[in-house]
Amino acid sequence: MKKKKTLRPEGNPIVRFIRNNTVPIMFVLICAVCIPLSGFSPSYLLNEIVTRMGRNIFLILCLLIPIMAGMGLNFGMTLGAMAGEIALIFVADWQIWGIPGVILAMILSIPFSILLGLLCGKLLNMSKGREMITSYIISFFINGLYQLVVLYMMGPIIPIKHFSIKLPRGYGIRNTVSLLNMRQVLDNALSVTIAGVKIPILTFAIIAVLCLFVTWFRKTKLGQDMRAVGQNMEVARAAGINVERTRLISIVISTVIAGFGMIIYLQNMGNLSTYSSHSQIGMFCIAALLVGGASVDKANIGNVFLGVILFHTMFIVAPSAGAKITGDSMIGEYFRVFISYGVITVALVMYEAKKRRAKSLAGHKLAQDQLTEDKEAAQ
Amino acid sequence: MKSKRTLLIRLAVVLVLIAIGAVMMVIGRGHTVYFDNVALDYNGTHYDALYKVTVYVKDKQVAKLYAKERGMATWIGQNFSMTLEVIETKGGDEEVHTIHVKLPYNMDGIVLNLPALLQGLPEEAYLKEFVSNVPEVPVEEEPGSSDEFDFGADF
Amino acid sequence: MKKEPKDNNWSPSKLNDEMNSVLSTPEASPLQMAQMSPLRRLVASFGLPRLIITAFLLLMFIAAPFTGSDFWTQVSNTINRFSWNAVLVLAMVPMIHSGCGLNFGLPLGIISGLLGATMAIEFGFTGPVSFFMAIVISTPIAIVLGMGYGWLLNKIKGGEMMIATYVGFSSVSFMCMMWLLLPYKSPTMVWGYAGKGLRTTISLEGFYDKVLANFLQINIGTLSIPTGTILFFALLAFLMWAFLHTKTGTAMTAVGSNPAFAKAAGINIDKTRMLSVVISTWLAAVGILVYQQGFGFIQLYMAPFYMALPAVSAILIGGASVNKASIANVVIGTFLFQGMVTMTPTVMNSIIQMDMSEVIRVIVSQGMILYALTRKTKGGNN
Numbered sequence: 020m021k022k023k024k025t026l027r028p029e030g031n032p033i034v035r036f037i038r039n040n041t042v043p044i045m046f047v048l049i050c051a052v053c054i055p056l057s058g059f060s061p062s063y064l065l066n067e068i069v070t071r072m073g074r075n076i077f078l079i080l081c082l083l084i085p086i087m088a089g090m091g092l093n094f095g096m097t098l099g100a101m102a103g104e105i106a107l108i109f110v111a112d113w114q115i116w117g118i119p120g121v122i123l124a125m126i127l128s129i130p131f132s133i134l135l136g137l138l139c140g141k142l143l144n145m146s147k148g149r150e151m152i153t154s155y156i157i158s159f160f161i162n163g164l165y166q167l168v169v170l171y172m173m174g175p176i177i178p179i180k181h182f183s184i185k186l187p188r189g190y191g192i193r194n195t196v197s198l199l200n201m202r203q204v205l206d207n208a209l210s211v212t213i214a215g216v217k218i219p220i221l222t223f224a225i226i227a228v229l230c231l232f233v234t235w236f237r238k239t240k241l242g243q244d245m246r247a248v249g250q251n252m253e254v255a256r257a258a259g260i261n262v263e264r265t266r267l268i269s270i271v272i273s274t275v276i277a278g279f280g281m282i283i284y285l286q287n288m289g290n291l292s293t294y295s296s297h298s299q300i301g302m303f304c305i306a307a308l309l310v311g312g313a314s315v316d317k318a319n320i321g322n323v324f325l326g327v328i329l330f331h332t333m334f335i336v337a338p339s340a341g342a343k344i345t346g347d348s349m350i351g352e353y354f355r356v357f358i359s360y361g362v363i364t365v366a367l368v369m370y371e372a373k374k375r376r377a378k379s380l381a382g383h384k385l386a387q388d389q390l391t392e393d394k395e396a397a398q
Numbered sequence: 399m400k401s402k403r404t405l406l407i408r409l410a411v412v413l414v415l416i417a418i419g420a421v422m423m424v425i426g427r428g429h430t431v432y433f434d435n436v437a438l439d440y441n442g443t444h445y446d447a448l449y450k451v452t453v454y455v456k457d458k459q460v461a462k463l464y465a466k467e468r469g470m471a472t473w474i475g476q477n478f479s480m481t482l483e484v485i486e487t488k489g490g491d492e493e494v495h496t497i498h499v500k501l502p503y504n505m506d507g508i509v510l511n512l513p514a515l516l517q518g519l520p521e522e523a524y525l526k527e528f529v530s531n532v533p534e535v536p537v538e539e540e541p542g543s544s545d546e547f548d549f550g551a552d553f
Numbered sequence: 554m555k556k557e558p559k560d561n562n563w564s565p566s567k568l569n570d571e572m573n574s575v576l577s578t579p580e581a582s583p584l585q586m587a588q589m590s591p592l593r594r595l596v597a598s599f600g601l602p603r604l605i606i607t608a609f610l611l612l613m614f615i616a617a618p619f620t621g622s623d624f625w626t627q628v629s630n631t632i633n634r635f636s637w638n639a640v641l642v643l644a645m646v647p648m649i650h651s652g653c654g655l656n657f658g659l660p661l662g663i664i665s666g667l668l669g670a671t672m673a674i675e676f677g678f679t680g681p682v683s684f685f686m687a688i689v690i691s692t693p694i695a696i697v698l699g700m701g702y703g704w705l706l707n708k709i710k711g712g713e714m715m716i717a718t719y720v721g722f723s724s725v726s727f728m729c730m731m732w733l734l735l736p737y738k739s740p741t742m743v744w745g746y747a748g749k750g751l752r753t754t755i756s757l758e759g760f761y762d763k764v765l766a767n768f769l770q771i772n773i774g775t776l777s778i779p780t781g782t783i784l785f786f787a788l789l790a791f792l793m794w795a796f797l798h799t800k801t802g803t804a805m806t807a808v809g810s811n812p813a814f815a816k817a818a819g820i821n822i823d824k825t826r827m828l829s830v831v832i833s834t835w836l837a838a839v840g841i842l843v844y845q846q847g848f849g850f851i852q853l854y855m856a857p858f859y860m861a862l863p864a865v866s867a868i869l870i871g872g873a874s875v876n877k878a879s880i881a882n883v884v885i886g887t888f889l890f891q892g893m894v895t896m897t898p899t900v901m902n903s904i905i906q907m908d909m910s911e912v913i914r915v916i917v918s919q920g921m922i923l924y925a926l927t928r929k930t931k932g933g934n935n
Contacts, residue, residue, distance in 0.1 A: 114427060115427055123419055123423060126418060357730065374712075
């Protein structure tokens with residue numbers, strides 16, 4: 020990224036630090052208040068957070084690449100989640116269990132993810148400058164198609180045989196598909212328990228591989244191109260980069276990663292809510308990333324890890340802390356949802372305001388330059 | 399030239415993935431195996447149930463069966479193996495058998511007749527497909543639309 | 554593979570114009586129109602998706618009698634649902650005119666309406682008076698919230714739609730807590746056993762249930778028309794039309810269609826945009842009250858969450874574009890959309906024995922928004 024120009028450069032480094040990390044600091048404070056109130060034991064809390072890290076980090080990592088390509092927060096990651104779910108439905112129908120089932124589901128999800136990713140990327144190329152709202156609507160639209168396929172076509176058109184997942188009426192998939200036979204197979208393989216905290220080594224290893232991939236990818240030719248496109252499409256185009264193709268690829272990669280992530284997420288949960296597992300996943304992932312200090316145009320792996328830890332600590336403790344404060348357990352539930360949306364809103368507002376400020380600054384500068392030029396010409 | 403090589407690499411990757419997928423489909427097929435310790439008649443011969451048999455799958459005890467009892471275990475893949483600790487008649491000595499069975503790919507649930515297996519009878523004698531005789535209660539499941547907010551959703 | 558440069562004429566510096574003139578349906582120039590065949594001309598002026606939806610609806614109406622459902626009942630249902638929703642769709646108009654894009658933040662206005670409704674009941678008003686009082690109470694709330702919302706949208710010109718969406722979501726989830734915490738006491742509204750916290754749905758019987766619909770209601774056989782509601786909508790629509798022809802109204806249109814010109818003409822852009830947002834928010838508040846009187850219930854908590862999307866797609870189906878959204882777009886769009894919503898379940902059910910209407914509704918409405926979002930913007934970039 021280019022050096023940001025702020026209108027009021029703050030001299031004090033502490034003030035600057037707080038300004039740049041408002042959201043994470045806010046969350047640290049929320050957690051600091053809520054943790055003692057919730058009354059959870061540290062080992063329980065730690066266990067939960069480690070589990071959730073294993074479950075969610077992979078999914079959230081998929082958001083990094085579109086941000087790199089300047090396409091904002093990819094609300095279309097839901098598409099990858101749906102691809103993963105379709106793959107899991109097939110695997111459950113064929114009764115492939117355990118780690119082979121997970122691997123097969125991942126392989127199977129790739130064609131679906133690529134297809135949906137291409138569609139999403141094409142549409143986003145047609146709506147440059149408003150990628151986020153478009154990807155957000157795409158996720159709704161594809162959700163409609165997903166329901167059409169899963170609810171009406173699976174059975175008569177797409178062969179689904181197994182009684183445990185097909186609705187008794189003969190077509191459509193049940194509300195929940197049990198993944199009991201692959202429940203936590205990745206997490207339990209090679210897991211170690213340290214002081215009562217189960218650490219899913221294999222899952223973390225997979226996440227580490229993806230982190231390495233993302234880091235490596237930034238340095239490849241394609242990654243460099245993406246960053247160039249993200250900074251300025253015109254300049255990138257002038258430099259001979261195929262902007263459309265680069266953007267398309269970034270979305271496809273993101274969708275494929277999201278598909279894998281969803282499979283990892285669901286193998287931990289142990290069952291698939293056919294019609295609702297994916298519906299909120301994009302929102303929560305994006306909120307978690309933003310909580311980690313990312314912004315719409317800048318995010319790194321550190322943001323993902325910090326975000327998951329902070330966001331999920333809040334997520335775990337909020338209901339019981341809310342119940343302690345107000346005497347109503349629903350308040351905490353609503354509170355954490357409100358915070359998720361609020362964080363996204365604040366991040367979006369900050370991003371747009373910054374963009375506008377930078378632009379008006381550039382405009383001022385241009386006007387001033389012209390003015391001096393005119394003066395010089397007059398002299 | 400270069401594009402041709404890229405194409406070949408891609409093709410190879412796709413083939414490798416398909417191959418891995420195919421392997422996973424074979425080795426990952428899950429089965430539920432039921433063990434019956436019941437008497438049977440085969441080719442005019444009568445075979446008695448065993449007095450007591452303890453079934454170990456993957457070194458874990460999954461069932462301890464007296465006559466007319468049924469146990470159950472899950473197994474991934476088709477090459478099923480189990481260890482049986484058999485006491486044929488009351489007060490008799492304990493014998494240990496390790497038994498390998500090739501499970502048919504298409505069957506979800508498989509019933510193995512232990513006396514027949516121990517006697518070395520052919521497959522048709524000891525292996526049956528498990529058919530659930532509990533009629534499924536037709537629950538009217540109306541899948542909900544997902545554009546409603548799922549509040550209880552855990553993440 | 555190189556594309557034509559004009560396809561890709563985009564740069565951050567042009568972002569503002571581009572975003573301000575979002576969502577226009579492609580409109581062919583008169584010259585281009587003349588060169589087309591009549592059919593192509595129809596498609597170009599009407600828009601392909603709109604044509605498909607109209608044809609689909611016509612087909613539904615034709616098929617309805619054959620499937621055993623009563624034609625006039627279907628028509629009544631459609632008109633009824635039209636009357637519930639039309640004001641909410643009308644709320645889209647001012648913000649489109651002022652260039653703020655589609656008001657995905659509609660839930661904020663709906664919340665003002667809900668606050669008005671619950672307070673009117675809490676203060677003990679009943680019957681038709683409660684409807685009037687609900688509007689009166691929600692008005693200042695809508696104005697205050699609308700001003701805040703408008704101020705925010707002025708800070709982030711260009712990114713209105715995404716932020717509007719999340720302003721709506723945040724406010725709905727914030728109000729979820731408030732419905733539990735605010736000191737409501739009326740026994741018709743709070744949970745019986747706890748004695749506090751509002752219920753998720755509150756019946757309007759004895760308050761303003763059907764208060765507009767029953768006014769001058771026409772019943773001919775199975776056809777029934779909620780004249781009062783339609784008249785109420787017509788009044789608001791007329792006021793909106795008249796407003797758009799006043800000096801302030803034309804200024805608003807100018808801000809939306811050509812900000813540079815508007816600025817040169819001495820129009821205060823920020824103030825005009827804020828006014829449009831306030832009007833939109835207020836109309837959303839009134840709109841939800843009209844919806845409730847037809848539906849018979851107040852729905853709280855998560856109910857307003859996705860209410861913006863049907864309204865947005867309705868006005869787009871009606872043929873709106875960013876700097877142009879007419880009252881006709883509202884009427885046509887609401888009628889087509891609600892017609893589709895009411896007709897598909899019955900007809901579909903009897904033809905193929907599957908109720909696919911929900912899925913079809915999602916696909917059509919989201920597809921329509923998507924279609925509009927991916928159109929080339931008409932702004933003077935090329």
